[in-house]
Amino acid sequence: MGVETALPLLMRMNSYSCALSNRTMDFQQRMFDFGVHRADPDAPAVPCVLVLTRAADREMDALSLELAAKGVRLARIDGDRCVDVPVSVVDDGRITVAGEPFAPRLMWLRHFDLTAIPAPAGHGEYVAGQWDAFLAWAVANPGWRLVNRPARELDRLTQLDGARRAGLTVPRTVLTTEPRRSLSALGDPSGGYVLKPLGSHWLEPEPGSLRSLFPRRVSRADLLAGGPEAGPALVQEFVESDHELRIFIVGDEVVSFRVDKRSAEDLWTDPESVRVTPVEAPGRLVAALRGLCASWGLGVAAFDLLVTEDDYVFLEVNVTGDWLWFEHRAGSASVSEAVLRYVTGAFSAADPAFSEGTG
Amino acid sequence: MQEIAKLVLAGTADGGALGEYAREYASVSPNHDKKDN
Numbered sequence: 496m497g498v499e500t501a502l503p504l505l506m507r508m509n510s511y512s513c514a515l516s517n518r519t520m521d522f523q524q525r526m527f528d529f530g531v532h533r534a535d536p537d538a539p540a541v542p543c544v545l546v547l548t549r550a551a552d553r554e555m556d557a558l559s560l561e562l563a564a565k566g567v568r569l570a571r572i573d574g575d576r577c578v579d580v581p582v583s584v585v586d587d588g589r590i591t592v593a594g595e596p597f598a599p600r601l602m603w604l605r606h607f608d609l610t611a612i613p614a615p616a617g618h619g620e621y622v623a624g625q626w627d628a629f630l631a632w633a634v635a636n637p638g639w640r641l642v643n644r645p646a647r648e649l650d651r652l653t654q655l656d657g658a659r660r661a662g663l664t665v666p667r668t669v670l671t672t673e674p675r676r677s678l679s680a681l682g683d684p685s686g687g688y689v690l691k692p693l694g695s696h697w698l699e700p701e702p703g704s705l706r707s708l709f710p711r712r713v714s715r716a717d718l719l720a721g722g723p724e725a726g727p728a729l730v731q732e733f734v735e736s737d738h739e740l741r742i743f744i745v746g747d748e749v750v751s752f753r754v755d756k757r758s759a760e761d762l763w764t765d766p767e768s769v770r771v772t773p774v775e776a777p778g779r780l781v782a783a784l785r786g787l788c789a790s791w792g793l794g795v796a797a798f799d800l801l802v803t804e805d806d807y808v809f810l811e812v813n814v815t816g817d818w819l820w821f822e823h824r825a826g827s828a829s830v831s832e833a834v835l836r837y838v839t840g841a842f843s844a845a846d847p848a849f850s851e852g853t854g
Numbered sequence: 855m856q857e858i859a860k861l862v863l864a865g866t867a868d869g870g871a872l873g874e875y876a877r878e879y880a881s882v883s884p885n886h887d888k889k890d891n
Contacts, residue, residue: 529871532855563859819884
């Protein structure tokens, strides 16, 4: 079978799919629906936190509500709703979203994925290309302070390289379009191998329909059986571990969870089987992760690490990671509270006129 | 908007579209079906 027709091994080994609604639950957006808030295009631009994401971003729904209660506006452009929401940018830095002028003080690029845009038939390439250029401009705009460096600037190889330089243990890794060729570099580890994507853990063949690309444990025989592939993937040695850590670095704050699961995809396919417990992360490890956040330009980051008998093994950092599910399982609101403090603090620093409590 | 947000957070927003929103908001449990990247 040739490269053109062979289904990549990672796709063959993933069958989980899910649908994401584009119905917004964002409080500040829904205020328009209720007639509580009306846009005035001639009003002075309102200082705001600008979020570029998608409607299913529940973390931002919660943040929108909490910020509203503090009198902070959150302007939001969802990739899966953007074709129906008018957006204009004026060259003095103002941006008008749904008819309301805003002056962003802080910008958070999260799940605004080009694949989520429901472009009219025949216009897909144009629409995606224009929004892609908008995203490039938005993250480069010196007037908008970023919460995080964009995820696509921090691929998994770059992450592993940075973590290694920071003194953390990382799994031996090969990036290849020929998974069988990774065997000579990785040797014959007793636990086998892990195949994972270099990019996103998800494909979105149609807007709102997601298909998984979860890391999969594979054997030597699996790798030998596969041929050349059209796109590169990561092959890593499988590292035996006792459990995982999910460590959130939120500005100066740290929230850590121990995660006990049988496989990587349990988070999605069997979430009730996953145990999440608040824990204290060791200072040495936290110091290394803080250093990585500083060098990578991350204000809010979610790190995944393995805990082995005598070490911590860096797996990846999720630049647009979620936290509500982990909190739900752990019975905690620590990350949400830390994110609210971080965003409110960053907004206040950028907008001295804002005084918390007065709106 | 600020006072209404406080009502929703306090769980005391009831009646009409706002109450419906508050109930729907509270009923959606977090899941991991998202691009956690």
